[in-house]
Amino acid sequence: MSHDHEHEHHVIGYGSHTLVYIGLLFLTGLTVAAAGVDLSWAVNLTLAMIIATAKAGLVLTYFMHLKYEKPYLQAFILGVILFMFIVFCLTFVDYASRV
């Protein structure tokens, strides 16, 4: 079956998985260390969210193999994430502009 072979290209080896894992461990250490530094509270929150998003990106791209999916599925997933982001932003625009 031709589409069987197609899937076989997507086998990711143990080595690359381990590399991603090491990256995730590093970012976890970084986020704990960054929380220990007492910057302003808003900076700490932003930093923690940036690191968490980097970790989520690694998990999505490699562990959930988004990198190897067809473009339509990638667009679908990124679209949903973008949609969530817009909802979050709009809520904050509303919340911040209340008297």
Next chain:
Amino acid sequence: MSSIATANEVNNQDHLEEEEEDFHFDHNHTDYEGAKLGVWLFLFTELVLFGAMFLALFVYTTGEYGAEFHEAGKSLKVMMGAGNTLVLLTSSLTMVYAITALQKGSKYLTLLWLGLTIALALAFMVVKYFEWTGKFKHHIYPAHLSFMEAKYGPSDLSKVWDKEFKDSGTTLKEFNHVPVTAAGVEMSPEEVKALPEGDYPHHRYTKGQVVFFGMYFAMTGLHGFHVIIGVLLLLWMVFEVAKGTVTSENYGYVENVGLYWHLVDLIWIYLFPLFYLVA
């Protein structure tokens, strides 16, 4: 005559079962891509479910309860949260190892990695158990007096007791685990007894702190529930792989359970800094 009919029926049934088996587990009859798309659609609904809670948490953290969240968050143990982060990340690794092993056709390695994933998931729940019971020991748990206080307002404690606890067999002593004065100073049992009849002591937690722990229990609880569902799905995969119905020919099953498992990890990636670190 009737025995022939029965034999035929049995034969038919056998046939049906065979076809069903084909339908479920024969790669040629399985829509690999459709199944994956379906799982993703389900994951989107999960994202929205947790997203709504994260949105509420963000609004509270950056808004009126910021300082109180900060205070309440200090009571969570960073080491436990970080340890659990490590456990979940490692379980995500063993999960993808299991898929790789299955794709390479190694049944026993697949079972080993799946088993390790389950063991790590259970370890996560054990840590969660100690965290939650630790909180309970400090009289922080859902539906405690302080939560009722937020519901009815601090001046109406007698009403709270009448409405929520009077018929439940809870004694007034159990009801007020950590009584404090209006100024927040802890009261001894003697002082509580000395209160005039109908007067009830205040509670040590402020409204913002109550909201914090309410969100903490709701979000880590819902997440923990997903971990348990994940364990059941993983057990199902162990069963199918051991039986030989899921192999390198139709590894999509394990891959899709993996997608769910990684989502559980993804949610924890955000829960950990928001509850344990930022606060």
